[in-house]
Amino acid sequence: MTVTVQVDTTRPVATLINVFTVSPDRQDELIELLSRATEETMKHQPGFVCANFHASLDGERVLNYAQWETEEHYRAMLSNPEARVHMEQAAKIATDVQPRLFSVVSVHAP
Secondary structure: OOOOOOOOOOOOEEEEEEHHHHHHHHHHHHHHHHHHHHHHOOHOOEEEEEEEEEEEEOOOOEEEEEEEEOHHHHHHHHHHHHHHHHHHHHHHHHHEEEEEOOOOOOOOOE
């Protein structure tokens, strides 16, 4: 099933951009873990909107672009024990994790 989520400046969501630094030989493993965590846990949390994973071509980064209805929903997910397990597993695979919350301020599309 394909789901299309359009990035929109008028939708007041909390956008998480999380950059994981990873050894190239573990990039696929991290993406599989993050995808499984999303299917099993994250998408069932209140306020979850979407999650996307991007693999850098050099194999050294994984970018998680996710949206939550509000910052409070995102913060509540952080305290969920099931979510914590997945985040701890990801931190063991990655050598660095850089999560930041953003707001969408500009969108350009054809």
